[in-house]
Amino acid sequence: MTEAKRKLAVVAVGGNSLIKDSSRQGLPDQYAAAVESMVHVAGMIEAGWDVVLTHGGGPQVGWILRRSELAQHELHPVSLDYVLADLQGAAGYMFQRALHNEFLKRGIQRPIATVITQTLVDRNDPAFQHPSKPIGSFMDEAAAREHEQRDGWSVMEDAGRGWRRVIASPIPQRIVEAEAIRRFIDTGVVVICTGGGGIPVVEDESGALQGVEVVLDKDYGAMILASSIQADLFLISTAVEKVALNYNKPGQQWLDSLSLAEAKRYLAEGHFAKGSMEPKIRACIYFLEHGGKQALITNPENLENALLGRTGTRLIP
Ligand code: ADP
Numbered sequence: 675m676t677e678a679k680r681k682l683a684v685v686a687v688g689g690n691s692l693i694k695d696s697s698r699q700g701l702p703d704q705y706a707a708a709v710e711s712m713v714h715v716a717g718m719i720e721a722g723w724d725v726v727l728t729h730g731g732g733p734q735v736g737w738i739l740r741r742s743e744l745a746q747h748e749l750h751p752v753s754l755d756y757v758l759a760d761l762q763g764a765a766g767y768m769f770q771r772a773l774h775n776e777f778l779k780r781g782i783q784r785p786i787a788t789v790i791t792q793t794l795v796d797r798n799d800p801a802f803q804h805p806s807k808p809i810g811s812f813m814d815e816a817a818a819r820e821h822e823q824r825d826g827w828s829v830m831e832d833a834g835r836g837w838r839r840v841i842a843s844p845i846p847q848r849i850v851e852a853e854a855i856r857r858f859i860d861t862g863v864v865v866i867c868t869g870g871g872g873i874p875v876v877e878d879e880s881g882a883l884q885g886v887e888v889v890l891d892k893d894y895g896a897m898i899l900a901s902s903i904q905a906d907l908f909l910i911s912t913a914v915e916k917v918a919l920n921y922n923k924p925g926q927q928w929l930d931s932l933s934l935a936e937a938k939r940y941l942a943e944g945h946f947a948k949g950s951m952e953p954k955i956r957a958c959i960y961f962l963e964h965g966g967k968q969a970l971i972t973n974p975e976n977l978e979n980a981l982l983g984r985t986g987t988r989l990i991p
């Protein structure tokens with residue numbers, strides 16, 4: 675592919691690109707997992723794609739919060755917007771180093787940079803009135819009530835396992851750094867951004883930004899990014915090679931492609947599990963409905979194959 679014809683892909687890497695399983699969670703393990711995914715991202719770049727990488731980080735967010743909790747008698751607490759900033763910095767470092775080293779092996783000469791990314795949410799999003807995402811450690815009711823009184827937390831009993839803080843999850847509206855990211859791409863920089871869906875911020879009447887204590891869906895954050903930089907492809911790299919109907923049930927059927935209408939129908943029929951595949955399918959639908967040309971879902975080891983049309987699940991308008 676000549677430079678003029680390079681196509682732009684937003685690649686959203688899932689949790690499995692940093693954590694393989696619960697026995698391998700330390701930083702060297704996370705880095706090793708990052709390397710595995712970046713081998714294939716480098717393969718895409720070598721095949722002629724421009725890539726913007728985004729990532730999740732649910733477990734890491736939980737650990738950063740836990741460190742803050744454990745240190746509360748000695749150090750200031752870390753609010754959720756800063757937790758996200760910490761996540762983006764550390765994950766960005768891992769992906770930058772992993773990509774750098776893979777580029778070195780392949781003789782690819784492309785600069786790489788992480789952009790700390792803020793994602794705007796609507797102050798009036800109804801989600802603020804209904805905090806629903808449990809986050810951080812379990813505690814007893816007395817401790818939960820104390821946080822409620824003292825720190826203004828929303829707390830809830832979580833499925834018989836104990837009390838937890840619950841957080842609102844408003845819908846990402848806009849990527850504040852979209853223009854900066856766009857300019858980076860135009861000059862050939864491989865960009866890592868919008869980690870964890872972005873650092874959640876709200877805007878006041880004057881346009882000033884303020885961090886908020888909410889969590890964003892990383893698939894939606896990646897999709898808003900893909901849509902706003904007009905990516906040719908929204909590629910979700912997760913733990914499955916393809917999307918299925920009747921997933922893990924009798925009559926399971928792997929899908930090679932899905933039209934917009936089919937995706938909506940299967941979504942309504944409940945084929946995509948809440949909190950895992952459902953937000954990905956919703957994000958793909960939104961992307962296609964807002965001018966996106968194609969979305970693709972597969973696992974890291976099949977990125978290059980899926981781009982050649984050999985596997986993965988492709989969603990088209
Ligand atoms: P990520 O960390 O990449 O966001 P998730 O675990 O949130 O990954 O979502 C991917 C998971 O969704 C897959 O590993 C699979 O277990 C699950 N899943 C749920 N429904 C389906 C489906 N219909 N087809 C394929 N996978 C599904």
Ligand code: MG
Nearest residue numbers: 688730949950
């Ligand atoms: Mg997920």
